[in-house]
Amino acid sequence: MSLPSESYLAGLIGDGVTPSLTPPLHEREGSEHGLLYLYRPIDIAALGLAPGSVGELVRAARNLGFNGLNITHPCKQLVLAHLDEVDADAARLGAVNTVVIRPDGTTVGHNTDWSGFLSAFRAGLPGAALGRVVQLGAGGAGSAVAYALLTAGVEHLSIVDVAPERAAERTAELARLFPAASVEARTTAELAPLLEDADGVVHCTPIGMAAHPGTPFDTSLLTPRHWVADIVYRPIETQLVRDARAAGCRVLDGGRMAVGQAVDAFRIFTGLEPDAERMREHFLALIEAEALEAGAR
Incomplete structure (x- = not known):
């Protein structure tokens, strides 16, 4: 040996x-x-x-x-x-x-948070539509994920956060870095119409973790044409992941990132x-x- x-x-x-x-x-x-x-x-x-x-x-x-x-x-x-x-x-x-x-x-x-999400996204959701994407969460992990999404070629990214000022700050930074894309901060009250027009949804908040069970939004808004990515991985099968699969969505679990x-x-x-x-x-x-x-x- x-x-x-x-x-x-x-x-x-x-x-x-x-x-x-x-x-x-x-x-x-x-x-x-x-x-x-x-x-x-x-x-x-x-x-x-x-x-x-x-x-x-x-x-x-x-x-x-x-x-x-x-x-x-x-x-x-x-x-x-x-x-x-x-x-x-x-x-x-x-x-x-x-x-x-x-x-x-x-x-x-x-920083391998952004590159790790990007490689996971490409491997786990190949060919995913990149026209309009809604991201929930504008914290540290959310910043890296948004950077990866825009690097991947997302054309219109809406970032929703419970702290509107944080979402506004993040979108301003990203709009400067990716001038060819449309990046905007939106409120939680606008989530339903945003999801209606979206190709994909990315979740970057603690909701769904063992200590924070539940879903970050009403998952009845999901349809089979949506793809859904979660970054929570404890547990791997979050309620969002389960509900999205049940709705017929293509899903990327948090373990991938x-x-x-x-x-x-x-x-x-x-x-x-x-x-x-x-x-x-x-x-x-x-x-x-x-x-x-x-x-x-």
Whole structure:
């Protein structure tokens, strides 16, 4: 039996990241490539650290020989000031979720939230109509998803958020970045007529998570001509996903984006091409095991 020829050390910085599925997802794929791949959560809440400590943690990781870091809430914006370079897409989004540490110690920030959704969207909903799309949620994840949708070629994007000022701010930024598209902020009161004209619906709010059950809108408004994408993945089968399937819609579950961003991060860290479908299968197995464990309690 041959030993792994290379080793990688990666980590995830954020608040409450100890239960994350990202470490086993990366480690298994590393093993499939013959690597010794260690990935550790760095939970600022468990360590008693403030979000502003992200710069100190990045420097410590560099000094300790880490190859890369994923960055999640609430540090994606804060980390930018502590990096040597930031790629163009992450700079436009104003958020970094992936940091590669080069052999010379320089740090480069990327954003695989948007690229992960884009690859998931293209693979999971090939040929989806891009004329008119409604997106619910204008937070951090919503910004990345909207950027991906417009990159994919969406012609008219309506963003609906419970905080109208946040939606207005996001749409102004996106309209500047994508002048050929129509990007507008709309209110929740306008959702029904928006959905009537829409080709697709993308959901980027916490509704549907285990702690926030339900659907973000009246799903009786869905028809078979709609496609529906959800970014919630705990659980994979949200009520929105179930209702959309029952209505005859083509559906993209939230696990696709979660795996997509991990696939891109693995590639950035190692320079190797991961097997996206294998990582998807492993992710679903992890989710299923998690659900079984929770049910056994």
